[in-house]
């Protein structure tokens with residue numbers, strides 16, 4: 001059977017289609033919902049979204065691959081996103097990033113073999129007053145020292 | 161001076177409707193809908209001289225005046241994509257005071273005659289998205305949104321639209337493409353969004369802080385607003401100060417105060433024993449200022465422009481004497497290369513070449529002639545692209561070379577940073 005979004009997500013998308021000027025405009029909201037329900041957006045998921053929005057699958061895929069928040073391959077359970085833009089770098093962000101690589105035994109952009117962590121260096125997150133800062137999934141941590149980073153990774157690897 | 165936009169920030173649970181109302185919230189809306197015609201609000205904002213806080217500083221009332229009067233539906237978009245490196249003021253408002261933004265947005269929609277508005281939030285604003293959505297829901301419930309708002313006959317729908325991680329969505333036409341469900345490829349202008357914007361309709365795009373200002377202009381009038389800041393540069397600005405200062409943060413001050421005050425009084429100055437080396441005043445795309453220049457210049461749009469840079473997005477980054485300018489330029493250049501949408505060859509390729517060259521110079525592999533090569537690459541990108549991201553990538557590097565040329569040359573001849581530098585890479 002073809003992949004489908006949950007009833008709740010489908011209902012939400014149908015409601016939104018009524019409120020936006022075009023069905024296609026519901027693309028980003030629909031892909032956000034799909035990202036919550038599937039580990040990553042493969043062709044089948046894109047097809048399911050395409051059917052709901054009445055647009056060609058390639059259009060959905062084209063959009064999904066353009067935006068960094070839509071995963072097109074499996075991600076770790078904890079996505080550690082360390083900002084390495086200028087203000088954070090001025091406060092040691094790139095050292096932090098290397099330390100995270102060391103602690104997790106992977107390089108930036110990779111996922112640990114046990115599927116627990118994905119590590120990324122990301123651009124300015126509009127929280128430069130809290131530099132250096134990082135996100136673990138949707139949780140923001142500011143003024144992260146190396147000790148705090150170690151603690152955080154420890155905590156997350158022992159399951160919260 | 162008392163802050164205006166951030167006056168109530170710090171009030172517990174300001175994001176809740178009850179709290180916002182206890183601070184006088186939505187009184188301006190109720191009054192304006194009864195006492196003013198939409199055109200009067202446009203005139204008020206124009207006479208106040210409000211300039212956009214998103215980057216370009218374009219006069220808001222003038223922009224609103226460009227909307228053709230041809231009966232087509234109009235849309236208003238609140239630009240909450242905030243992703244110019246060094247900028248974090250909109251986040252503060254979105255997370256803490258979403259109703260203030262909504263009140264400004266509703267007033268603006270009334271002024272320009274929009275019945276559908278979008279708040280485009282950058283995807284990573286998870287808390288902001290929750291707070292704004294809750295505020296929208298409360299506002300519908302209380303009759304500030306929806307049909308026949310406060311019995312005035314005005315109808316307005318507001319949709320929160322989350323981005324998904326792409327800097328270029330902050331550029332207004334990239335944003336519009338993204339809103340329409342496409343890749344955020346900026347459009348060639350003209351046509352301008354005021355004529356053909358979202359879904360082919362006349363569209364106003366304004367920054368979060370700009371819309372918050374509208375609320376106060378309508379509350380107190382253009383004359384009051386004209387008493388704040390120098391001519392052509394009225395009002396306050398929410399400066400985001402970060403980098404090598406003691407107290408990084410958002411500081412709302414009247415436009416035009418000396419930049420020096422912002423850094424040394426408000427943001428607490430530099431760490432013990434450090435001296436100021438350079439300042440990037442308006443987000444990472446703005447041309448860099450030397451310490452001497454920064455100590456003399458005022459913070460208004462025009463003064464910064466006269467000094468060869470810009471107020472941009474209000475993201476002020478401070479570099480002290482231990483920071484390497486070449487490394488800083490490399491980090492900035494890498495950012496623009498990563499975020500180039502790839503439509504224009506000069507931007508897609510040029511930013512990559514510039515980044516590679518900077519990397520090579522910084523790593524001690526620079527060759528004589530590399531610095532001039534960087535300058536000529538910049539000249540070949542500048543003004544040859546669809547959107548201003550190409551220019552934005554050139555300004556910081558070009559200005560860094562022009563003002564710190566000897567530091568670049570030192571990297572080439574000595575194959576390392578200046579003595580006493582602490583690497584930020």
Ligand SMILES: Cc1cc2nc3c(=O)[nH]c(=O)nc-3n(C[C@H](O)[C@H](O)[C@H](O)COP(=O)(O)O)c2cc1C
Nearest residue numbers: 212213214239241242243330331332366367370548
């Ligand atoms: C590359 C690029 C990125 C931009 N990013 C933002 C942004 O994140 N937020 C914003 O409000 N304006 C941004 N702008 C400016 C917008 O295009 C637009 O001018 C602004 O939202 C208009 O609002 P204002 O007149 O109230 O300033 C950006 C412009 C460019 C060229």
Ligand code: SF4
Nearest residue numbers: 501503504507545547
């Ligand atoms: S200048 Fe760069 S970001 Fe802007 S449209 Fe061209 S390629 Fe895209």
Ligand code: FES
Nearest residue numbers: 083088124125128
């Ligand atoms: S540079 Fe890291 S949040 Fe802005």
